[in-house]
Amino acid sequence: MRALRIAGSAIAAIVVIAAVFLIVGIPSGFLTSTIQERVERETGYHLTVAGSTKVGLWPSLNITMSNVTLKRLGDRDAGGHLTVGSIQADITLASLWSGHPEITELVINHPDISVPLHRERRPAAKTTASPPDASSGNTSNAPTIGRVIVNDGVVRFFNTHDRVENRIAGISARATIGADRQLSLKGNARAGDHPLTFDVKASLPNPPLERQNIPVELSLEARGLLRAPLSSKAEVRINGTVVMINGVSGAIGDGAFDGWASVDFATKPLVKLDLDFRRLDFATATAQAAPQGAAASAWSNDPIDLAGLNYVDAQLRLSVAELSVGSAHFAPVALEASLASGQLKGTISNLGAYGGQASGTIDVDVSLDVPVYAVRGDLTSVLALPLLSSVADFDKLDGKLNAKIDVRSNGQSQQAIMSNLTGTVVANFQDGAIRGLNVAQMIRQLASSTLSGWQENREQTTDLSQLSASFRIDKGQAVTTDLNLVGPLVKMTGGGTIDLGAQTLALRVEPKLVMTTEGQGRSSDPVAFGIPVAINGPWAAPRIYPDVAGILDNPDAAYAKLKELGNGLFAPGGLGSSSSGNPSGDGQSSTLGSSLGETLGKLIQQGLSAGRNRNAPQTASPNDAAAPAQNNPNQPDQGSRPAGDLLKQFLGR
Numbered sequence: 001m002r003a004l005r006i007a008g009s010a011i012a013a014i015v016v017i018a019a020v021f022l023i024v025g026i027p028s029g030f031l032t033s034t035i036q037e038r039v040e041r042e043t044g045y046h047l048t049v050a051g052s053t054k055v056g057l058w059p060s061l062n063i064t065m066s067n068v069t070l071k072r073l074g075d076r077d078a079g080g081h082l083t084v085g086s087i088q089a090d091i092t093l094a095s096l097w098s099g100h101p102e103i104t105e106l107v108i109n110h111p112d113i114s115v116p117l118h119r120e121r122r123p124a125a126k127t128t129a130s131p132p133d134a135s136s137g138n139t140s141n142a143p144t145i146g147r148v149i150v151n152d153g154v155v156r157f158f159n160t161h162d163r164v165e166n167r168i169a170g171i172s173a174r175a176t177i178g179a180d181r182q183l184s185l186k187g188n189a190r191a192g193d194h195p196l197t198f199d200v201k202a203s204l205p206n207p208p209l210e211r212q213n214i215p216v217e218l219s220l221e222a223r224g225l226l227r228a229p230l231s232s233k234a235e236v237r238i239n240g241t242v243v244m245i246n247g248v249s250g251a252i253g254d255g256a257f258d259g260w261a262s263v264d265f266a267t268k269p270l271v272k273l274d275l276d277f278r279r280l281d282f283a284t285a286t287a288q289a290a291p292q293g294a295a296a297s298a299w300s301n302d303p304i305d306l307a308g309l310n311y312v313d314a315q316l317r318l319s320v321a322e323l324s325v326g327s328a329h330f331a332p333v334a335l336e337a338s339l340a341s342g343q344l345k346g347t348i349s350n351l352g353a354y355g356g357q358a359s360g361t362i363d364v365d366v367s368l369d370v371p372v373y374a375v376r377g378d379l380t381s382v383l384a385l386p387l388l389s390s391v392a393d394f395d396k397l398d399g400k401l402n403a404k405i406d407v408r409s410n411g412q413s414q415q416a417i418m419s420n421l422t423g424t425v426v427a428n429f430q431d432g433a434i435r436g437l438n439v440a441q442m443i444r445q446l447a448s449s450t451l452s453g454w455q456e457n458r459e460q461t462t463d464l465s466q467l468s469a470s471f472r473i474d475k476g477q478a479v480t481t482d483l484n485l486v487g488p489l490v491k492m493t494g495g496g497t498i499d500l501g502a503q504t505l506a507l508r509v510e511p512k513l514v515m516t517t518e519g520q521g522r523s524s525d526p527v528a529f530g531i532p533v534a535i536n537g538p539w540a541a542p543r544i545y546p547d548v549a550g551i552l553d554n555p556d557a558a559y560a561k562l563k564e565l566g567n568g569l570f571a572p573g574g575l576g577s578s579s580s581g582n583p584s585g586d587g588q589s590s591t592l593g594s595s596l597g598e599t600l601g602k603l604i605q606q607g608l609s610a611g612r613n614r615n616a617p618q619t620a621s622p623n624d625a626a627a628p629a630q631n632n633p634n635q636p637d638q639g640s641r642p643a644g645d646l647l648k649q650f651l652g653r
Helices: 002-024 030-043 093-098 307-311 384-392 414-419 439-445 548-553 555-570 587-613 622-626 643-651
Strands: 045-049 053-056 062-072 081-091 102-116 147-159 164-177 182-191 194-203 213-222 230-239 242-252 255-264 270-282 313-325 328-330 333-340 343-353 356-365 372-383 397-410 422-435 461-474 477-486 490-499 504-513 533-538 543-546
Touching: 030 045, 147 307, 164 307, 242 270, 328 343, 328 384, 343 372, 356 397, 372 384, 384 397, 384 422, 397 414, 397 461, 439 490
Parallel strands: 102 147, 270 313
Antiparallel strands: 045 062, 053 062, 062 081, 081 102, 147 164, 164 182, 182 194, 194 213, 213 230, 230 242, 242 255, 255 270, 313 328, 313 333, 333 343, 343 356, 356 372, 372 397, 397 422, 422 461, 461 477, 477 490, 490 504, 504 533, 533 543
């Protein structure tokens, strides 16, 4: 009887323990060494389990390991490894007894893959233990996996020496392999601020996979990076560390492409790519348009991160029938580029740009602490308005543009690059117009006041036959001495400095205005304004005024020109009789205009004469000085407005 009681108690204890094991799992630390040995033998990677290992019996047989680290044997790259929060594998009991493990589901939580980045290519690190020879076909003991689930994964790309780290985070994926060996992989991730969604399908051949063609279909959506989803098909072939991608065909949105690619993953990746696109669109950050008349935005000081170019080598050949970068459009485009040791060299040999042609080279060296840029190019018969509007949001110049550009700079932001720009630029606009500005009207207005800003009016234009200038640029200071504008109603020459970094102008020009509306077929030469005009200040809204020094250097000549200008501008039928340059038909206005021109000439003559006599000895008596001005009607009222002040007012200073 006592024996029965003991047996009953033992059975009850076993039942309780079994129930606990079913719920909690059997502590199976003894399995760790067996699992580590098998992983190392079959993969060449060393497995470390810092946490616990348990065997669960409910709801099915499963093995759970926590705080797992996987690293290639003999790998000398510090930090190159995989860490996993936990791994749970559901295994069929029958397959376990047979010695051919069949994992129905593998759940990987919080995997963190660290991938070291290298600046130079070198032979792959040798391992002390080699994985089994795949070509031998000895894969009978390899476990089969039906479904893999990844939750909240991260891939980190880092270089400790350069203090560089980039990551693809928030990786969630679900992969299934059917009985017909059809792989389906779906998931999403986040690259920086850009969400990624991917869908991969592949037909897996029987093991071994190496050196066999694997048909693959890929769908990728990368909002903010690609304007439309990408879909592609290819034949993938794995040969050691090299992945060949042959027979590529696909589309980005409605733009089809085809070609081939390869990637060698040994230490530093080497990418080779040859693709032909029917249409290719790149999204760019959209800048909010400034209100009309508002100052232009300053260059950004946000860092431009191109450090990633140090850690990949590439050989690229791209041809695009239609290319869109932001709002800029080019067709066609042929580009060849090479990237090695952080130095990118690109050649554009055939670029169709807005009715014209462009060619050139682009060099970028990011191997230094501060990136260096060099651009050389030729533009021939390019329509300036759509080009400048799309590339620089500048819609003031129209015409055919011919230009030669040879510039270089260095910097880590827009502000730094523009402030350090050096080189030469020669530009020539022909048979076009300056939109939104009436230069002839601006010159007329200078006779009475200083102008603040460009006096923009969308309904006005200034036709031009030619606008040309050459610039020598040094540390962001673009200097020109041959600015030349020729149009039917205006001609202007001059020079000065444009500060590209500060976005300011310091120009001195000599405008000439045609005194009739005969245009280019005029019988007389244009009349000069007589005084150099200064254009100073922010290039979006500068101050425009006659240069005082130009008057004081030769006041008599300045007076003669101004008198001639005044009579011409306001004479009957002259440009001053209407804002458009055509006579108003109002006889009273014409007479008033002629009188105003004569008065303007006399007023300037009196002001200049008074300025010359201002320092002369005073011989008049005190009584004469105290006499009211109206006693001498032929003299202007100098008591309240000295000649110097009168001159300053006229000059707008």
